[in-house]
Amino acid sequence: MLKLYSFLPSGNCYKIRLLLTQLSIPFERVEVNIINGESRTPEFLTKNPNGRIPVLETESGQFLAESNAIIFYLSEGTQFLPQDRFLRAQVLQWLFFEQYSHEPFIATSRFWISYLGKAEEYKDAIEQKRAPGYAALTVMEDHLQQHRFFVGEQYTIADIGLFAYTHVAHEGNFDLTRFPAIQAWIKRVESQPLHITIEQT
Amino acid sequence: MLKLYSFLPSGNCYKIRLLLTQLSIPFERVEVNIINGESRTPEFLTKNPNGRIPVLETESGQFLAESNAIIFYLSEGTQFLPQDRFLRAQVLQWLFFEQYSHEPFIATSRFWISYLGKAEEYKDAIEQKRAPGYAALTVMEDHLQQHRFFVGEQYTIADIGLFAYTHVAHEGNFDLTRFPAIQAWIKRVESQPLHITIEQT
Numbered sequence: 424m425l426k427l428y429s430f431l432p433s434g435n436c437y438k439i440r441l442l443l444t445q446l447s448i449p450f451e452r453v454e455v456n457i458i459n460g461e462s463r464t465p466e467f468l469t470k471n472p473n474g475r476i477p478v479l480e481t482e483s484g485q486f487l488a489e490s491n492a493i494i495f496y497l498s499e500g501t502q503f504l505p506q507d508r509f510l511r512a513q514v515l516q517w518l519f520f521e522q523y524s525h526e527p528f529i530a531t532s533r534f535w536i537s538y539l540g541k542a543e544e545y546k547d548a549i550e551q552k553r554a555p556g557y558a559a560l561t562v563m564e565d566h567l568q569q570h571r572f573f574v575g576e577q578y579t580i581a582d583i584g585l586f587a588y589t590h591v592a593h594e595g596n597f598d599l600t601r602f603p604a605i606q607a608w609i610k611r612v613e614s615q616p617l618h619i620t621i622e623q624t
Numbered sequence: 625m626l627k628l629y630s631f632l633p634s635g636n637c638y639k640i641r642l643l644l645t646q647l648s649i650p651f652e653r654v655e656v657n658i659i660n661g662e663s664r665t666p667e668f669l670t671k672n673p674n675g676r677i678p679v680l681e682t683e684s685g686q687f688l689a690e691s692n693a694i695i696f697y698l699s700e701g702t703q704f705l706p707q708d709r710f711l712r713a714q715v716l717q718w719l720f721f722e723q724y725s726h727e728p729f730i731a732t733s734r735f736w737i738s739y740l741g742k743a744e745e746y747k748d749a750i751e752q753k754r755a756p757g758y759a760a761l762t763v764m765e766d767h768l769q770q771h772r773f774f775v776g777e778q779y780t781i782a783d784i785g786l787f788a789y790t791h792v793a794h795e796g797n798f799d800l801t802r803f804p805a806i807q808a809w810i811k812r813v814e815s816q817p818l819h820i821t822i823e824q825t
Contacts, residue, residue: 472763473725487713489720496713512688512697515716519690523723524674562673 425450426480428470430457432538434530434587435490436477437621442494442583445617446501452624490587491518494580503580513574517581520562521588528556530588532595542596549596556595560602563589567604571611578615586612591621626651627681629671631658633739635731635788636691637678638822643695643784646818647702653825691788692719695781704781714775718782721763722789729757731789733796743797750797757796761803764790768805772812779816787813792822 425443427450429436443450455461455476463474471478471488479487479496487493495518498504505511532552535545542549563585566573573581590609593599599606612618626644628651630637644651656662656677664675672679672689680688680697688694696719699705706712733753736746743750764786767774774782791810794800800807813819 472766473721481710485710487710487717489717489724492713492716492720495716496709499709508697508700509682509686509688512693515693515696516688516690519693519720519723520674522720523690523728527724527728565673 425482426453427451428453428455428462428467428476428478428480430455430462430476431622431624432534433457433476434533434591434621435526438490438580438583438587439477439479439493439497440624441587441619442497442503442580444619445503445615446497447617448497491522491580491584494518494583498580503578503583505575505577505579507575510575514579514581517573518584520559521584524555524562525559525585526588528552528559529592529595529597532556532597533588533591534595536596537594556592556597560589560592560597560599560605564602564604567608572608578612582608582612587621626683627654628652629654629656629663629668629677629679629681631656631663631677632823632825633735634658634677635734635792635822636727639691639781639784639788640678640680640694640698641825642788642820643698643704643781645820646704646816647698648818649698692723692781692785695719695784699781704779704784706776706778706780708776711776715780715782718774719785721760722785725756725763726760726786727789729753729760730793730796730798733757733798734789734792735796737797738795757793757798761790761793761798761800761806765803765805768809773809779813783809783813788822 425448427439429452431454455467457476461467462476468474470486473488475488477490477493479493487496504514532549535549536542570576572578573585589605626649628640630653632655656668658677662668663677669675671687674689676689678691678694680694688697705715733750736750737743771777773779774786790806
């Protein structure tokens with residue numbers, strides 16, 4: 424059985440739980456508390472030398488890190504990744520956008536504010552993340568004003584990758600009411616078969 | 625013919641020029657000077673709403689952004705991307721590592737110090753990027769102490785993606801002499817057939 428090393432509040436880990444559930448693939452979840460440094464122990468570093476979760480362990484005992492690499496791997500050959508070569512590249516374009524232009528601002532703000540409860544301590548850092556975070560949401564809003572989903576007008580891992588931290592962006596004090604197309608897309612994603620919430624395991 | 629919207633000093637653009645050259649695929653290069661805001665004009669935003677280079681324009685006039693999505697797209701079905709599904713996922717793992725844990729620290733330092741020549745003005749920001757930049761180089765060093773290349777013991781786009789900013793890391797004041805395995809790997813990458821330098825077009 425697949426094994427997922429995961430930290431429940433992490434959107435990066437949620438992406439994989441959501442996809443595995445929608446693929447009806449059973450998996451074992453191993454909780455790794457990153458607050459206690461559990462992803463930096465010598466033992467965990469043998470699984471991912473970069474010391475981060477999530478990590479997927481295959482049935483043959485191989486390890487794969489980076490959430491978006493993992494969902495690409497799991498979705499190959501399924502309805503969640505287009506067969507067409509250019510559409511597949513567009514999926515990757517949005518997944519790289521997510522990790523470079525979205526996650527470092529929106530996910531990090533949420534972590535400081537809603538998970539650590541240290542909005543005051545991280546005030547300046549959070550302030551620096553407002554403009555780039557809103558810029559990413561604006562890119563998404565503009566795209567979703569003309570498209571139902573991110574790639575090929577169908578629900579793919581591009582949507583899963585972007586949904587994970589966008590639908591909880593308000594927990595990082597980003598105001599989603601400014602973005603009606605994103606809100607409608609969130610509802611479309613949540614209405615997909617076998618959807619689970621970020622709290623569900 | 626393929627068209628590449630590119631800014632010459634950018635390592636992200638260099639990845640694509642290097643791969644296209646090694647694939648012997650002719651392309652037209654369109655220079656976009658990001659310093660003058662040329663990637664943020666209304667006209668350029670129709671190509672990439674995220675306002676960044678590189679952007680690839682296909683022969684049918686479609687646009688693709690994000691350097692690592694572009695090299696994945698161009699390398700599918702070639703010797704530069706493994707056929708094996710898990711190896712392909714490992715390539716993506718390293719490409720996401722590059723964009724999340726490497727480029728934001730090493731490329732940005734180089735840009736401020738060697739391109740803008742503003743080491744003094746950006747002193748505090750550069751200082752903040754030392755530890756995560758060296759952490760990324762250490763992850764690479766540890767891997768390369770046991771492997772000739774990043775994935776499958778052969779030269780792939782994982783190497784191209786990581787080479788782009790690593791081999792010029794000293795231009796961001798990162799000391800590569802501490803990393804002998806990285807230095808040996810740089811020589812191996814540079815000795816590949818049809819290699820071009822970052823200055824070559």
